[in-house]
Amino acid sequence: MTRNAISLFSSSGVGDLGLKANGIETVIGCELLEERMGLFHSNYPKAKCFQGDIWTLKNEIIDHYKENYAGEPFLILATPPCQGMSSNGMGKMLSDYRKGIRPKMDERNRLMIPALDIINALRPEWVIIENVANMANTFIEDENGELVNLIAYIKQKLGSDYCGEPAVIDAADYGVPQHRKRLIFVLSRNANAKKTLQNGGRLIPHFTHSDEDTLFTRRWVTLREAIGGLPALRAEKGKNSVAGYDGLHRVPLLDEKKLFWVDNTKEGDSAFNNQCVNPQCGYQKNRIHGASQNTDGINQAHTDTPLYCEKCGALLPRPWVEDAKTGEKRLMKGFVSAYRRMKWDEPASTLTQNFQYACSDKKLHPSQSRVLSLYEGLVLQSIADYDYSFCVDGKMCSDGLIRDTIGESVPPRVIDLICAHIIKISS
Numbered sequence: 050m051t052r053n054a055i056s057l058f059s060s061s062g063v064g065d066l067g068l069k070a071n072g073i074e075t076v077i078g079c080e081l082l083e084e085r086m087g088l089f090h091s092n093y094p095k096a097k098c099f100q101g102d103i104w105t106l107k108n109e110i111i112d113h114y115k116e117n118y119a120g121e122p123f124l125i126l127a128t129p130p131c132q133g134m135s136s137n138g139m140g141k142m143l144s145d146y147r148k149g150i151r152p153k154m155d156e157r158n159r160l161m162i163p164a165l166d167i168i169n170a171l172r173p174e175w176v177i178i179e180n181v182a183n184m185a186n187t188f189i190e191d192e193n194g195e196l197v198n199l200i201a202y203i204k205q206k207l208g209s210d211y212c213g214e215p216a217v218i219d220a221a222d223y224g225v226p227q228h229r230k231r232l233i234f235v236l237s238r239n240a241n242a243k244k245t246l247q248n249g250g251r252l253i254p255h256f257t258h259s260d261e262d263t264l265f266t267r268r269w270v271t272l273r274e275a276i277g278g279l280p281a282l283r284a285e286k287g288k289n290s291v292a293g294y295d296g297l298h299r300v301p302l303l304d305e306k307k308l309f310w311v312d313n314t315k316e317g318d319s320a321f322n323n324q325c326v327n328p329q330c331g332y333q334k335n336r337i338h339g340a341s342q343n344t345d346g347i348n349q350a351h352t353d354t355p356l357y358c359e360k361c362g363a364l365l366p367r368p369w370v371e372d373a374k375t376g377e378k379r380l381m382k383g384f385v386s387a388y389r390r391m392k393w394d395e396p397a398s399t400l401t402q403n404f405q406y407a408c409s410d411k412k413l414h415p416s417q418s419r420v421l422s423l424y425e426g427l428v429l430q431s432i433a434d435y436d437y438s439f440c441v442d443g444k445m446c447s448d449g450l451i452r453d454t455i456g457e458s459v460p461p462r463v464i465d466l467i468c469a470h471i472i473k474i475s476s
């Protein structure tokens with residue numbers, strides 16, 4: 050039985066690996082950026098690629114499907130960009146709207162509108178929408194200029210034919226070695242799906258993993274299990290890469306001062322909390338870094354955290370900046386989540402496009418002086434478990450494209466398990 054899918058906001062097609070693993074063929078991809086679409090095309094050579102803005106391409110996508118395929122698609126996977134869905138500013142936007150002031154909207158949050166036009170025109174049996182958890186609290190301006198909650202808007206546009214409720218899941222609960230909280234909204238017009246919901250079932254599968262072993266779940270997959278066996282690296286010239294692993298087990302260099310900070314950072318802790326390394330002193334009780342809320346309720350990092358040992362006066366290996374003229378050093382501005390190591394016996398923290406920046410949130414390797422390698426990124430996003438290549442026309446993609454592809458993607462394992470579940474319900 051052939052099951053066709055359309056992938057909207059497909060990026061380089063990582064989430065689609067989960068469809069492929071279940072025999073669902075992505076026959077159309079749509080992506081704004083040329084290089085991501087190029088990588089998608091190279092991995093799904095038979096799919097028709099629509100590269101550009103979905104607002105202008107939506108009718109072509111509908112026509113192409115209707116002209117080339119009989120019947121409705123099995124699935125539409127829609128994974129719109131999440132950058133506009135931050136909770137910051139949503140409160141002010143609503144209060145402005147209630148006061149009659151036209152709020153400043155992030156146009157990216159409206160991209161579900163053309164996606165829903167495609168879904169409504171093609172009526173797939175199943176729809177999977179994925180985004181950040183805050184999608185549930187996102188408001189958009191609809192076609193009539195009314196401010197509407199995005200989830201309510203999706204339900205209203207698809208109508209009562211489709212059933213399903215959004216759920217916030219953590220990818221770690223599905224055996225991905227990474228905490229990644231995301232909203233998954235599976236909708237269906239399949240009669241069995243309706244029955245499943247009426248009988249108290251769900252359109253997403255049960256968790257396979259949890260924070261401890263239980264009768265029904267296994268303990269989360271930890272960093273030690275996922276990447277503990279890989280060759281050691283150090284962010285220093287000559288030590289920052291090894292052969293094999295498609296040339297992807299390599300990390301960017303850190304300069305001498307950053308290595309000094311990172312070399313002295315304990316597992317699970319931040320370089321902002323490093324203690325005295327003067328062998329004659331070794332004082333371990335220097336004040337650690339913190340943050341507190343200001344009068345507007347905004348979290349601000351403390352500015353009085355010491356950079357010099359409170360006992361012997363030696364420079365602490367804490368992130369600093371240096372005045373170009375005077376050479377005077379002061380503590381770098383930043384939160385205690387920066388220059389922070391992950392923990393071996395936990396899943397990784399969420400991988401973003403910044404996962405190779407030491408200063409980004411919790412991005413340091415648990416014990417080695419470096420960030421994660423590109424190869425480790427593939428393992429922790431579960432991409433390494435599937436057949437996927439970063440070579441286009443025989444040439445390896447840029448590191449930037451690989452990082453963006455990993456950081457923006459949906460872990461294929463999550464989509465794989467969801468697809469296995471919905472196929473079981475359908476048949």
Ligand SMILES: C[S@@+](CC[C@H](N)C(=O)[O-])C[C@H]1O[C@@H](n2cnc3c(N)ncnc32)[C@H](O)[C@@H]1O
Pocket residue numbers: 058059060061062063064065079080081082085101102103104128129130131160454457458459460
């Ligand atoms: C979250 S990513 C999708 C990830 C993808 N499903 C995967 O697993 O790799 C969202 C994608 O939407 C694309 N995008 C943003 N605006 C768009 C638009 N107007 N039309 C089409 N694609 C767009 C972005 O370039 C980005 O690659």
